[in-house]
Amino acid sequence: MTPTDLSSLLSRPFTLAVAARHGVGRSVVRRLVRDGDVRRVIHGVYVGAHVVDALEVRARAAVMVLPRGAVVCGRTAARLHGVRVPADPRERARRTAPIEVAVPVGAALPRRHGCRARVLALRAEEVVRLGGVPVTSPVRTAADLARTADRDTGVVVLDGFLRAGLIPADALAGMVGRYAGHPGRRRLAEVVRLADGRSADEDETRLRLAVLGAGLAAVEVGWEVRSAFGRTLHRFALAWPGVRVGVDLTPHQQWIRARARSLAGQGWVVLECPAIQVRDNPAATIARIASELRLRDRRRGDDERAA
Template structure:
């Protein structure tokens, strides 16, 4: 009968450096290869009982992998801000003022990063502010993907439209400003799912006018139906497949 993995109480429900666990005599290299632990990055491990999510991997990268002047950014920052639309094993996105890596499991982008554009999260993990996260999402990703994340951040109140407008006004001379501005113009905090956001962007960019999100159809004051997207004057409505709403890979 196989022996149960060695699981010291000090490391249960924890993310840690394998080298530190070995130095303290808590685990051996053989222990770290057992089913009790999950390797997240080189020398970074997690208790296998911790559900593996993108947020977990992003936090681990921020805590143990990236240099002090870098920060978790883009879709991974959005995940840490509460809008996780990416799969657990998608690369963790990082913005850094200097080159480092490559690091398996990270997508590293070099660029300026002002102190005002970074927050210190749980455990001191550096993550870009919601406004800087918005900027990077729009520059790094296709409009459909960026808008899906922005809609989610706006709906959660992590981003607020007036603050976003003011921020963009102050960035007019920055490279990529027009792309960011045009992408932000496609957002709608009333959207209730990423597929809905992506479909809306495709339709608007194909030439249709912006639809009304979550349109309620009523007859003689009675509720009939709710549609994800609608053009009431044209009597046209579109609904997304509910089965796709909660699947990041969709």
């Protein structure tokens, strides 16, 4: 086998059977692994050491050694679709999260290191191919995670699919009925009700859920303040236009800071809220926002009575 042919083999995941068809025997593969030119992706699948250890590579490797009809699903599928997913609590102690896969009904459930398998009955339209890898469709992936994960994770995932335009509005509306016969349908219905693709990222979603859970006044998501000519002057993660209070999530500060700002000729109170505080101390974050809303509401009442 020429160096060019060997390079072609090593550029993507391969099994020992594939290597043999290229004229590379088991002993040669072992030597390449020993010399550091090849690494094992998962049990039974190898790739050239120069290939980046990416999720796509591990997913492709997994389906090569799983039963016919195996499909990547769950968190792995969401990430392959480009949607960020909070880590599974079971993965926190792992350096690399396992590849989540589904096998057809009737197939033996595989037990292979680096994979987490389940049995799923999938319709043809619930499977798509991404870079040649069979993956559950956006709707099926989002529905599965919404049914099986905690509520907030489900909303984060569904917000991500909506924001990316991967799930159209009509599919979202019919999702609950479509999976009414599946376990977790009540959780799915709650997640669909709370989903809002206007949230820009996970932190905005979690802040919105905390605000809703605290029963604060109706809030606008991704509120844009525009000029008289329609140009966007500022975007708030959350806003209460009636009292002109808006929340910006910031990456650096360690406390919430309120500052006055004129936008489109109107006086706003901008609450600069550290994203880390939303994650670590949501109760304190909500208390600070609620305090500012009460203060602005009282001031508005005083102004109206004075007028």
